Amino acid sequence: MRLRNTRLRTKVTALLLSLAALWSFAAWVTLREGVNLLWVAQLDSSVVGPSEPLLVELQRERRASMIQLGERSPRSRKELQDQRQRADRTKAEFETSARAGIVEWAVDDLGEKRLADMFAKLDDLASIRQAVDAGRVTRIEASAAYADVIDSVYRMYGAMATLDDKTLAGDIRTLMALSKAREILAREDALLAGALAQGRLNAEEHEQFTRTVGAWHIVAEQAASELPDADRAAYDKLIKGRSFTRLHDLETLLARQGSVVETIPFSAEQWKAATEQALTDFNGLVLGAGDRVVERATPVAVGVVVRLALAGGLGLIAVVASIVLSITTARALFAQLQKLRDAAHELSDERLPRVVERIGNGERVDVAVEAPPLQFGTGEIGQVGQAFNTVQETAIRIAAEQAALRQSIRDILISMARRTQGLVQRQLNVLDVMERRETDPVELEDLFRLDHLAVRTRRNAENLIVLSGSSPARTWRRSVPMVDVVRGALAEVEDYTRVSLMPMGDVVLVGRAVGDVVHLLAELIENAVSFSPPYTNVQVSGQLVANGYVVEIEDRGLGMKPEDLAAANERIANPPEFRITGATARLGLYVVSRLAARHQIQVVLKASPYGGTTVVVMLPQELVETGPVQPLEDEPLTSLPIRQTTATATRATATRAPATRQPARPASPQTGLTALPQRTAPPAADSEPAEEAESAAPTPTGFTPSGLPFRVPQANLVPALREEAAPTPPSLIGPPPDEQDDDLRSPEEIRAMMQSLQSGNRRGRSAAEKLIQDHQSGDDA
Structure with a gap:
């Protein structure tokens, strides 16, 4: 009983402390808002307010400088000097106000940095003035230099807008954007004032003028779109008013001129009258909107004070009342919470995981039965139970959606892979035709x-x-010699010439496992070749053992750390569920684990005594057979998993004229004890009857002008019954037979070609077996 009271007292104390902390935080937040409002007011009076006259004077000095660069008369020089004096007086007043000690307390780090940057830019005015007086800068360069100084003022404005009230802070940023639009309009005025003083506008200035006109319109429209309704209406009225209509007409008139305006189509007085009135009206709009922002800020300040009083006084009263209520209701509340906790733990730790696991496995479950909702009435505890029920339903729904999503992703991957398979198979068929047709060794x-x-x-x-989670389409009906299985894997490895194939023995692999074993060995051999130095070889050997057949793949690379070997073996032995969000650095291990699990194949990685890694692939006894090897000639080529082996290496030599140089075919590197013979064309006398039947293929028929085929006598007869027919005129049958595409061969030609391929396959296999037997005989001797 004492333990329960102690725990309850601890909980009540923690609750009260949290309430006291919450009250303190609320009081501080409210106080901070008041302090923030105070600092903003101080910055407005000490920095922002004095900077507005400085902006106007700098804009006027820029205009006078542009006129001086264009005209260079004593009158323009005198006006520029007077304007510089007015700007210096305003600058001195601003710096005195902005460098006051109270400003350092009001600004944050960003504001302090922006303020220092603005002071540095104002100090650069002396060098800009010297360059203007000496004529070392063009009007565009001078305008850019003054714009850099003025932009520092606007950057300082951006750092000062630190009100916590988002609406008020947004209104201030909108006013800053409108003021920025007025600055761009002032740049346009200064640029054209200088051109009018000179009497011409060059191509670069005309381009700059056009960009400036578009820029101030865009900035003004974007800022106006954020204005309140009243200010927006005032802006629309101003833009459609007489001053801006007149300005727009002059801008359009000048923009339509050529790239070089030798004579500006209006006078300097007309332009000055239009821009002065427009700038004045625009400035009035900005100031009016600013006054209305100040009016809207007054209730915000009052609200800050009210919140401070509420948080400080009423909040403290609420904390005291909470203490009393907590003490009186703690026991009953704790009892109900304990019941809810137990029920929630049972649901979250036992029932819900089972439901989610079944949904992930694709089973249909009744959520109402498997995870019934918690019932604790309609009070506060009951509301917590209802919230937990909502979480439970959401978790189950998300689990179902994730399961459906994973299945959809699998379906997409399978669909893309199947399409790629079809395209690659068509590509391989085309390459077969081209290889049979090509006689140049290099090509x-x-x-x-x-x-x-x-x-x-x-x-x-x-x-x-x-x-x-699916299986590839490559299948094999009959058993395949193990040496051909390994050669088929080598055919799918990039650097196959670095692989040494040792004797594999008179062992065959059952047909149902051929495609997957070829794929598995290809992944492992590819990995061994990739992670070993290019000057080393990878050795592949195989032998019968008590439990089946073992294939060993040994490389001479840097090897793997013991913990990496253990992790890789664990992943292969217990393949995890493949997830797209998981690690994708070694997808080959996922593939190997899936293929190995499909046929109960054991794959183990271990350290090699040569410093690399040895992969041991244990094929179970039910996958291998011993005894005479079944010939492969009768197997359909469409299911052949060992595409580039002796059969394909011999195919070209059996169907082509002799060549002095034949390239080495993939999967038949001259390495190891089972090196394949070089591809050399057999003499014409050794050709089998099937090869002669290939040359007796019938000539394909042509077509009539209306699209109907010509009938050619004896075209569909077997070669033994076909009579010697006179050649059909070329105009009827189209191009000569040697120019037609191999894809249009007749069934007789295809059959002859297949027979030729099978005969070449037999010859190549016999030669390879003879070499193996000779080598083994030499070892025995």
Whole structure:
């Protein structure tokens, strides 16, 4: 009982302390608003107010300087000197007011920095004046120099607008923007005043004038759009008034002139009259809007004082009342909260996780049954329970949406990968046709490189399919020799020439696992080649063991840290769910883990004694077979996973004329003990009957002018029954047979081509097996 009272007392004390802290914070915030308002008022009277006359005098000095640069007469010189004296007096008054000690307390760090920058720019006026007097600057350069000084004043304004009231601070920023628009209009006036004094406007000044006209209109319109309704109406009336209409007419008249205006189509007096009136009216609009902002600021100040009184006096009374109420209601409140806590823990720790897990697995659940809402009445505790029920429903809904989103992403990845697969397969078919047709060794080597790149692209597409939880489309009905499986994996590796293939033994892999094992080995070999120095080789070997068949991939790289090896093995052994937001640095491990789990294959990474990494791939016994190797000739080419092996390397030699130089084909590097023979064309006498049947393919038919095909006698007969037919005139059958595309071959030609491919496959396989047997015989000797 004492323990419960102690905990309750602690909770009540913490509650009261929090209320006292809340009251203190509210009092401080309100007090800070009052202090902030006081500082803003001080800055307005000491900095902003004295700077407004300085801005006007600097704008007038700029105009006089532009006239002096254009006219250079004693009268303009005298006017410039008088204006500089007025500007200096105003500048001295401003600096005296802005450097007062109270200003340092009122400004923050940014305001202090902007104020110091403005003082530095004002000190640069002396050098600007000297350059104007000496004629070392053009009118555009002088205008830019004065604009830099004036802009520092506006930057200082931006740092002074620090009111906490967002509406009032926004009104102040709008007024600053309107004042900025007036400054741009003053630049336009000064630029054209100088040109009128000289009597001409060059191309650069005309371009600057056009940009300035557009700039002040844009800034003014943007600022006016933020004005209150009354000020907006005043702005619209001003813009449509007589002064701005007259100014707009002069601007338009000058803008329509050419890039170089030798004679300005109006006088300096006309321009001065238009701009002075427009600037005066514009300044009146800004000042009027400022007065109305001050009027709106008065209630804000009153509200600050009222909030200070409420937070200080009534807030303290509320804290005392809270103490009394907390003591009287603590026990009952704690009992209800304890019941709610227990029910909420049961729901959040047990029921809700089960529901979310089932939804993530794609199951349909009844939320009302699995996670019933908490019922604690309609009081305060009941409202907390209702809020928790809302959180529960939101969590379940989000879990369902996330599950649907993950499934949609998987579907998108599969769709994109399937499309890529189709395109790559079509590309491979086209490359096959081009390779069969090409006789130049150099061009044939380039085609083989493209073929290799396409095969690697296909593997990348299959990676997306595997990561999405589906299986690639490549399948294999019959068992395949293990050496061909490894060669098929090498065909999908970029730097395959650095891989040494050791004897694999007379072992075959069952057809259902061929495609996935080729993919898995390709990922591991690619990883070994990529993370080892370019001057080293990667060795691939295989052998039968008691539990199945082992393939070892060993590189001579820098290796991996023990903790990295352990993490990689854990990821492969227990593949996590693939998430797009997860780590994507080693997507190959995800692919390997998915493929290995599909066929119960064990993949283990370990340190190599040579300093690199050795990957051990254990294929279970049900995936491998021993005994005579089943020939591959009868398997459809569309499902062949070992695209660039001996069969494809021999295919070109069986269907082309002899060539003196043949490029090395991917997947048949001259490394290791199972190096493939060089591709050399067999003599014509050794060609099999299937190759002769290829040359006897029928001539394709032509078409009549109306689009109907010509009938060619004996065109659809098998080669054995076809009679020797006279050649059809070229005008009927189109281009000669050797110029037609390989995609238009007849079924007889395709069959002859396939027979030629199979015969070449047999010859190449026999030669490779003979080399292996000779090498093994030499080792035994």
